[in-house]
Each structure stands twice: as structure tokens, then as C-alpha cells.
Amino acid sequence: MTVTAVRGALLSFADDPFLVGAEASRHYWPDGGMVIEEGRITSIGDWRDVSATLPAGAQITDYSGHLILPGFIDAHVHYAQMEVIAAFGTQLLEWLEKYTFPAEQKFSDPAHARLIAELFLGQLLENGVTTAGVFCTSSPVSVDQFFAAADGLGLRMIAGKVLMDRNAPASLRDTAQGGYDESKALIDRWHGKGRLLYGITPRFAITSTEEQLELAGALAREAPDTFIQSHVSENRAEIETVRRLFPQHRSYTEVYAHYGLLRERAVYAHGVWLDEEELRQFHEAGAIIAHCPTSNTFIGSGLLDLNAVQKAGRPVKLAIGTDVGGGTSFSIFKTLGESYKVMQLQGHVLSALRAFYLATLGGARALGLEADIGSLDAGSEADFCVIDPGATPLMKFRMEQCESVEDQLFVLMTLGDERNVVATWAGGRCLHQRPAAA
Template sequence: MTAGARGRVVRGSVLTFRADPAAVGPRRALRFYRQGAVVAGEEGRIVWRGPHARLPDVFKDFPIDDYGEALILPGLIDAHIHFPQHRMMAAPGRDLLDWLERFTFPEEKRYASASHARAAAPLFLDRLIQHGTTAALVFSSVHRVAVEALFTEAHHRRQAIISGKTMMDRNAPASLRDDPSIACKESEALIERWHGRDRLRYAITVRFAITSSEAQLQNAGALAARYPDCLVHSHLSESAEEIDRIRRQFPWAKHYTDVYDRFGLVGPRSVFAHGIHLGESECRLLARKKAVIVHCPTSNTFLGSGLFDIGHIAHPQRPVRLGIATDIGGGTSYSMLQTMGEAYKVAMLRGRNLSAFDLFHLATRGNAKSLGLGDEIGSLESGYWADMVVLDPCATPVLKARHALSRSLEDRLFALSILGDDRAVRATYIAGRRVWDAKGSSPESSSAADVGADVGRQNRKA
């Protein structure tokens, strides 16, 4: 067996979180090694992490990827992104509902074609890798073939992807509506085929309550009860117009969150995107049931949906669990760095100041815990998957000039979160394999080389 088969040493400035810095303070929350190393074993998991000077002898003949003073962090995690919308960023709409009708639904119709979905899946996952995102909770379309295509491609890459067939049986074009009974059967078949297969997980997916009948919501709740280790994924309280529609469609409900709760869809495995306009009673319910709200800042501002109030959602007397996401294609960037920067700005407008440590924790360990993967990814701990991103704090002339003023680790991270984008991603690793290298070095595997080539071809076409 060769050294390359046994594993690989990735060297640089290593940063990982062991706790939430907002809860225990940065000193206790993070581990940082200015001249550090992470060792990925042959199974794709981390077998050692620490100062490079203390690298155990058993690993010293492993091949080394040396990134100098670049930052090595856990791979970034996107807690809410849409596969069928991957090419429709910057589609204008008067508001959320207008945007759905005019742009989103016509694009999603294409995913009835298995060949279209199979062609789109590698391009979508390439985009994530290029931006340093190694895991994601992904909204698919109503079509079973689209989910199959996404899972098949992610399985080939050993990428941690959570997804599911969207359930939607009213208030949408006929070609995007399904039958509640058939949707339930197809979802169950997909769960049996894909959930827990290597690194893949299933999410029972309701578009949002507006596009589901009570019969379909009841079926989704029954699935969640039957498969309690699956996530529940949906949208909640994104826009004022949406909430007005909910009041008219479900006049018996106390509020929007109550609609989901009545059908057994609110619990510790529930992940709801947006949550901009939640009332106090809704926040108390979500906190009591330990559900997650995912902040999607670039989408919320682009569509004019509102400004997320993290102080309200995470109030210490009844904190709701939080995630952060790009929400492509309502969102305007695949970059979790840009997403962090926009979250910072929105928080400032709401009178809150988020530190760089808060932001990077949220996009790594925080999102991993929100998605039920906190013991597998999100930290550079022994036994965790060796999913990593290498960030270059001098990647652009602007970053390089700003880096000259940095006096601390937080300075470097803050600059990356405000000024960084995909150009700051020096390399991306999934399960110990380098699948993206911005400087053109040959990735470790032939499949990874194909990924890099595909991304390069798409960039040239753009």
C-alpha cells in the first residue's frame, strides 16, 4: 500500500471550533494552530490534528499538501439551497410570490426530464465545491428523477448531501403538482433507497404550506413520524404576502408555524428557511420543539422579503436554533463567505454586531449541528470526515491590502467574510480528497480532476 493510499497531510494555519463562541467565548470555543496540520486517513476521516511540529512519526511519510499561512477550516456548509434554481440567480421579481410564478416554476418544470436533471447535478455540485461548500441541505423539485440524479452524483463524490422530493399539490402549475398519495409513496421509496447510504441523508420536503393541501401535510407528518431520523425541510414566514395567503388558506391556525405543528412537522429535525416575520408565540413554539430557522440574507434582501432579526430569533430566554444559507437562486451568491458578510450587515441594521468567530462558527459547526450532522462534519476532530476548505487571506489585491492591516485571527476572518468570495477558496477537500484547486494543481482522484475541469469549462463559457 502506498503512502497516498494510507492518507494525506494538509498543512497550513488550522482553525476549528469545539463550541459556540457566543456561548463560551472564543478562547474556549476554538482551536488554532498557526503552523498546523490535519491528517486525513485512507477512509476519508481525520486521524490527527495539531501543530505540524508535533506530527507523529507514523504520518511523516504521507504526502503533504502545504498551503503555507493559508487558513484550513472545516468545509463550509450550506443549510438551504435549491438545486433546480442553480442557474437562475438575478431573476427579478416584484416580490417572492411573483418571482416564483414568473421564473422559478418555469425553470423547475425542466426537471421532469431525467436527462436534464442528470446534466444539471454535476454542474450544481461543482459550484458548491468551487465555493468551498462541502455539505448542503438541498431543495429539489417535485420530480423523483431530479432527486435521483442529485443523490447519484453526490454519492459518486462521497459528498454529504441532504435532499428530498418536494411535495406540492396545489397553487402551482399543473405540471408541478403531485398527488398526495403518490408523493408519499415516492418519498418513502426514495428514503428506503438513499437515506443513510454512505454520506447521504433524506429530508421530507414540503415546498411551503401554501402549495400543500391538508391531506398532503398530513401525509408528510406521517412520514416524519415513521422516519424520525429524516429531516423535515420547508419554508416559513419569508414574506408578508405569503403570511397573508396562509391566513386565508388556514383560517383555523393560530399562526403560520401552527400550520406545520398541527401536522407533526415541527420538531428537533425540522429545518425552516427564513423566519423573518415570526411572532413571539411562534418563536416560543420553535424553541420549545428545538426546530431550526435558517437565515438567508442575500435572498431576503434581493426579494425585498425583510430584514432578519437575529436578536429576536435567538433571544436568550427562548433561543431558537439557527442556521445560515445562500438560498440559491433567490440568493445572489454561492459563496458562504459573501453570505456571512451580508448576515453581518443585516444584523448591524437590526442593532446587533456579529463577530467573525460567530459567522464562521455558524457556517461550519453551527450548521452541522442544525442539520443533525454535528458528530460527523463541521469540525476538524479525529473521527470526523476530512471535509476541509483552504482560504487564502491574500487571494485578491483588495484582500492582500486589507490583510496587511490585520493584527489578529479575527481580523483575518472578518476580512474574508466581508471581502471574500470564491476567489479566496484555495482548495476544497471532501472525505480527504482534494476535489478543487484554484491554482490548477492536479486533484488527487480522477473523478475530482473531472470536477475541476467541468468548473473550468463552465467559467470559460460564462
């Protein structure tokens, strides 16, 4: 059995800095080491101690001078929307019609789906992302190809077939029963295979009939350890449309709750305009909001107040999403930087520790996956990214002024991007290595 050891500055979270304060929230080893066996971290500590325990023949990778963080978690992203990233000039409902639906129609072709799945996973790894909640399209082909590509890399991924039986082009619409049957077959095929997890994925209330939502809820009850992924309360016109389509329900959230789609492991992107009662429903159900700040600003949806989401007494589970193609970057640094600006515009600050917590252990806890991912604790799957804080001349110069790892993290989330990601490991294997500078 190969024993692998990795050396570098190690940072991992123990708890939520928003609740317990900075000091108690993190573990930091400026010269640390991790031992990896059979895809999992088996010990972590100061390099001096860890290196003394290594057996002869252990393979050592030395990342001294770099910062090692748990692999990032992107809780909401659409792989079929790669080609519509940076599409000009529209808000949600028109953006779907004009850009997204035409792009998604190509994914019934397995060769196209596989090509984009591989490009997409390459982008995630280049940005240090090792787990994502991924929307495929309504074609089961898009799901098979995505999962096959992710399985080939040994990644822990959540994905699912989009359920959509109205208000979309005919070529993308399924039927309530057909969508149920296809999802069920995909769950049997992929959920729990390797590190893969299935997400039952009604796109949003507007594109599903009541019958389809009913059957999605039935599926969620039949397979309670699957995820649910959808969108909620993103944009004003969308909320108005939901109100018109579901006049019998008090709120957008109530539509999902009514059909049994608000539960633990149910991840809803955005939630920008949720009212107090809806946030309480999220809290009580244990459902999750995926905050997607670059999408919310780019398509003009609105500003989510993270403090309101995590209000004491009824905190709602929270994770971070890029929401590409509505979002404008696969970079978690850029996404956290945008979140900081979104909070500033509402008169709040977002600390770097809280931001990075949400992209690692916080996201893992929200998803109920903290036993496997989100930290560098012994026992965790060895998913991590290696960060060069001084990847550009400006960042190198700026980092010299930093007095703590928290300062460094804040500069990273303000200036950083994929150039800072030296390597990304998943399941104890290095899957991405930044090309050496020319």
C-alpha cells in the same frame, strides 16, 4: 492504507462564540497539521507534533500560508433554481410564478437534471461548501439525479423531492398520496446510502393541501431520522395567504406543528417574521431556522434578527443558507457579509467568529450532524476548505493590516468570494482545486 497529512493554519470551533465568548469558542493552530485516514481526521495539532508521528510514505499536502476551515454548511438551497439566480424585479409569490416554476419544469428530464446537479455541486465545492440542505423539484427524477451525482463525489448531502399538490402549475403538482409514495421510495433508495441523507420537503404551506401535510407528517414519524425541509414566514404577502388558507391555525408555525412537521432535524428557511410564541415553538420542538440573508434582501422579504432568534432562555437552533436562486450567491463569505449588514440595519453587530461558527460547527449542531461534520476534530469526516486570505491585490493589502485570525475572517466575509477558495476536500479527497492564475 494511505495516510494523508495536511499542513496549514487551522481554525476550528469548539463552541458557540455568542454563548461562551471568542477565546473559548475556537481552536487555532497558526502552523498546524491534520492526519487523515480512510476519509476521517484522525489527529490534529501543531505541525511539529503531528509531523513527528507520521508513518513513512505518508502523503503530505502543504498549504502553508493558507487558512484551513471546516467545510461550510449551506442549510438551504435549491439546485433546480441555478438558472433563475439574479432574476429581476419581483417578490416571493410572483417570483415563484414568473421564474422558478418554469425552470423547475425541466427537471423531469434526467439528462437536464444530471447536468444541473453536476454544475451545482461544482459551484458548492468552488465555494468551500461540503454539505447542503437541497431542494430538488417535485419530480423524483430530479432527486435521483442529484443524489447519484453527490454520491459519485462522496459528499454528505441532504436533499428531497418537493411536495406540492396545489397552487402550482399542473406539470409540477403531485398528489398527496403520490407525493407520499414517491418520497417513501426515495427514502428507501437514498437515505443512509454512502453519506446521503433524505429531507422530506413540502415546499411551503401554500403549495400543500391539508391532506398532503398530514401525509408528510406521517412520513416524518415513520422515518424519524430523516430531515424535514420547508420555508416559513418569509414575506408578508405569503403570511397573509397562509392565514387565508389555514384560518383554523393561530400562526404559520402552528400549521407545521399541527401536522407533525416541527421537530428536531426540521429545517425552515427564513423565519423573518416569526412572533415570540412561534419562536418558542421552534425552541421547544428543536426545529431549525436557516437564515438566508442574500435572499431576504434581494427579494425584499425582510431582516431577520439573529439575536432575537437565539434569545437566552429559548434559543432557536440556527444555520446559514444561501437560498439560491432567491439568494444571490453560492459564496458563504458573501452570505455572512450580507448577514452582517442585515444585523447592522437593526442596530446590532455580528462578529466574524459567530458568523463562521454558524456556517460550520453551529450549522452541524443545529442539524444534529456534529459527530461527523462541522469541525476539524479527530473523528470528524475530513471535509474542509483551504482559504487564501490574500487572493486579490486589495485583499492582500487589507490582510496585511490584520492583527488576528478574527480580523482576517471579518475581511474575508466582507470582501471574499470563490477566488479565496484554493481547494475543497471532502471525505479526505481533494475535490476542487482553484485553477492556477494565468
